[in-house]
Amino acid sequence: xxTGKWRSNRLDELGSSxxxxxxQWKKHARASGMDVIDLDxxxxxKPPSDAVMQAxxxxxxxxxxxxxxxxxxxxAFRKTAAEWMAFRFGVQVDAEAEMLSLMGSQDGLAHxxxxxxxxxxxxxxxxxxxxxxAGSLAIAGVKPIFYPLTAAGGFLPDVEAITEEEWRxxxxxxxxxxxxxxxxxxxxxxxDKVLEKARKYDVxxxxxxxxxxxxxxxxxxxxxxxxxxAMERAxxxxxxxxxxxxxxxxxxxxxxxxxxxxxxRELKENIDYGIFAAVQEAGVAALKEAMSKAAPPxxxxxxxxxxxxxxxxLRAGGxxxxxxxxxxxxxxxxxxMEWTHPDGPWTSRLIARExxxxxxxxxxxxxxxxxxxxxxxxxxxxxDEARLLEAAERIGRFIRGKARVHHRSTT
Numbered sequence: 001x002x003t004g005k006w007r008s009n010r011l012d013e014l015g016s017s018x019x020x021x022x023x024q025w026k027k028h029a030r031a032s033g034m035d036v037i038d039l040d041x042x043x044x045x046k047p048p049s050d051a052v053m054q055a056x057x058x059x060x061x062x063x064x065x066x067x068x069x070x071x072x073x074x075x076a077f078r079k080t081a082a083e084w085m086a087f088r089f090g091v092q093v094d095a096e097a098e099m100l101s102l103m104g105s106q107d108g109l110a111h112x113x114x115x116x117x118x119x120x121x122x123x124x125x126x127x128x129x130x131x132x133x134a135g136s137l138a139i140a141g142v143k144p145i146f147y148p149l150t151a152a153g154g155f156l157p158d159v160e161a162i163t164e165e166e167w168r169x170x171x172x173x174x175x176x177x178x179x180x181x182x183x184x185x186x187x188x189x190x191x192d193k194v195l196e197k198a199r200k201y202d203v204x205x206x207x208x209x210x211x212x213x214x215x216x217x218x219x220x221x222x223x224x225x226x227x228x229x230a231m232e233r234a235x236x237x238x239x240x241x242x243x244x245x246x247x248x249x250x251x252x253x254x255x256x257x258x259x260x261x262x263x264x265r266e267l268k269e270n271i272d273y274g275i276f277a278a279v280q281e282a283g284v285a286a287l288k289e290a291m292s293k294a295a296p297p298x299x300x301x302x303x304x305x306x307x308x309x310x311x312x313x314l315r316a317g318g319x320x321x322x323x324x325x326x327x328x329x330x331x332x333x334x335x336x337m338e339w340t341h342p343d344g345p346w347t348s349r350l351i352a353r354e355x356x357x358x359x360x361x362x363x364x365x366x367x368x369x370x371x372x373x374x375x376x377x378x379x380x381x382x383x384d385e386a387r388l389l390e391a392a393e394r395i396g397r398f399i400r401g402k403a404r405v406h407h408r409s410t411t
Contacts, residue, residue, distance in 0.1 A: 013138030015131040055285035059278035069274035073101025089223035105239035113140035124173035128369035155184035172204035183324030213243035215326040317396020359394035
């Protein structure tokens, strides 16, 4: 990207330009009259529960809710989040010293490297991974050491393949389970293995658990903080965005090792003044409702139904896609198409562009998430089942059409 007099070079390192490209592709498709089905961005299409919306609305009408709240988060929100950690995972945390409110998980992820690392430090990041992971390092002047997540390894880190020299250089290792974009899940055995290495090499472990309440087939994702001794070596980030359909509210929290949580709190106290009080009351309502006897079904049940409907339809249409165990995303290997595109062999970017231009279905190319993402696309289950079936039917026509082109070209 061209730099100018008033533009920092580090902006080029903040994230993939593909996200901006997909926005432009959609704009052009709609301008041409195309009915676009948005499966690209993971924005929930459902509202929070009635109890959460009522709590937010009532709080927003109180005149005393409009002052600065402070970065730590209200006592009520932090205490309720600590209660939820105990209820959900059996993890005991100190709401005062080991809990910090966040403006969504991305707030914490964007600032952690600045709070924990010095310029020139190095950290271990997943490839593929959510773009802010690497973007946050660019802001902080920290260097990534990428570890690959591959289908052969179940999209889990091979901690033994990370060299001793890399472990010694690393300030922290970032995990993301349940994962985005790869939709993989981890068990306590993996967390124990990572923590063992982290203790040996004096590395902090961070788990981005934004999708902890969005798992399928009876699986309950664990917290890394449930592992023995984890509070001495790990922190975990949770978000109410996906778990409780509160994406626009921008609220979550980080908990775990008090020194790391304290460092992030100290940084943020110089950056922001906290989350709107009414939003924090809505967060309290969401967490309390989840712990009550009248708790509504977890959002995972909705996405499990969508997953099954969509993937069954994709398979019927000729795309053999694996069913994920969690999250709102499908991480799909590119369909087999021997026909060559005029611009060259099929890539995730080319197939995403062609798919949108020809069918109106918008997806994110895997390369947006790192080099290991090439050969995949990410599809978000953020429309209702009827629209998912429509998308699958369009995709099936697209795949079969390419096969017919290839067949005609070889006869």
